[in-house]
Amino acid sequence: MRIISIVGLKNTGKTSLTSKVIKELTNRDFNVASIKHSHHRMEMDYEGTDTYKQMESGSDFVVGIGGRTYFNINERLDLERILFLIKLIENPDFVVIEGFKTYPYAKIATCEEVKDEYTIKVVNSFEITDDELLELVDLVEERSYDILETLFVNECGYNDASIIGQAFAQGKLDYNPETQAEVNLSIDGANIGLNRFVSDYLKQTILGILTPLKIKEYGVENFDDIDITIKNKKD
């Protein structure tokens, strides 16, 4: 999973550029998730629907299931938490974020004013040509990276998560799947970085524990994807 955000001041064409980038990534057969960041109250649901009535009645977590599934949570979640949950549920190839100026992920800026160490390119969203868009998405493939805590950083001389993020964004480090932890850990909502040893250790210990279980009785043949959550209430 790699993350790219499109940032800029108001009315600089963020939304149209976000749509173009999503479209081109899906043209390249990538699975894409996207996030819209707003400082205002946002509603996807509207008056009159059954799910709207459920939320109005006081439900804090409404799920609508039909041709699609959507969650409507009455809470503002942190970006890091949302990224972790997207990884848990879908693990898409790319997450495209519209907004979130101050986060440590690769960015495309739609104006000079918001340019920083994570900016891979400043683009005039209103005048970008088709060829320039292709080049931009090439750059997105090259420079964007996963949730910082899920990358191994101690083997390449970079130890600080924000420094490694900037190194990826500036093209000084190449993202490759080998730098990706297989174990993703979150404790009390915070993503916890693991080095290669701890990731392997957790993986092998848990696989060791799971192997004797009769998983076939549950229709499970392989251990491709394991989700465990622990509610640590009693000793």
Next chain:
Amino acid sequence: MSDDKDFENKVNLSINGNDIELNKFTDDIIKETILGLLKAIKTSEYGVDEVKKVEITIDNE
């Protein structure tokens, strides 16, 4: 990973008769994992109320 030279090993590991050196972090992680696994076992039925010394050998042939 901290490599504290002055620490005292709590875990002795031998594989095929070869003593394996463990640094503090690995010593800790093995100890805590095994103690965690043992907590789930009803050891008090065997007269064990406190875990003071654990010996495990694994025949992996």
